[in-house]
Amino acid sequence: MEIVIATRNKRKLEEIRRIGRDWAITFLSLDDFPDCPQVEEDGETFEANAVKKALSVSRWTGKHAVADDSGLEVDALGGAPGVRSARYAGIQSNDRENLEKLLKGLGSVEGEQRGARFVCSVAFVVPEGSVKTFGGVVRGRIGTEPLGENGFGYDPVFYPEGRLRTFAEMSDAEKDAISHRGKALRELGQYLRTGG
Secondary structure, three states, X not given: OEEXXXXXXXXXXXXXXXXXXXXXXEEEEHHHOOOOOXXXXXXXXXXXXXXXXXXXXXXXXXXXXXXXXEEEEEHHHOOOEHHHHHHOXXXXXXXXXXXXXXXXXXXXXXXXXXXXXXXEEEEEEOOOOOEEEEEEEEEEEEOOOOOOOOOXXXXXXXXXXXXXXXXXXXXXXXXXXXXXXXXHHHHHHHHHHOOO
């Protein structure tokens, strides 16, 4: 089976392919469909954005598609950055700018008050249009400075519950085993193995 991964984020693409490497699936990317239009992520939930992306890409390519939308919800910030995690510091913002805004917003918040969770919603769509979604959550806390070189996004400041290292300080295998995306994708993998 061929599945198009509905993302142009190279790091996310690499992570999805890595987690699904044993699935007997051929993963294609949007690089294989350079004319596929960009999908505006304007949903109010991670699931809505994931479904919109997967449906759009499946319709355009005529193939099975999988999309994820994920982000960070920080307790002290009322759940922000949430669905706007990738553009928290502005539409064209990068990881560094988003991290700076997050840490500045938590400047006077200390210890246990820095609780947060990473949330991921994965949508799987077949060309006929049926949709199945899977979710994953990992709780933790936000550090006071970025640490680690691995991962992307908010990984350098996120300490998963019970861990003394950030996601960015972990190996790929360590992070995949406990991450929000890892959990959601393993649910998808189970669904694909059992034929739905």
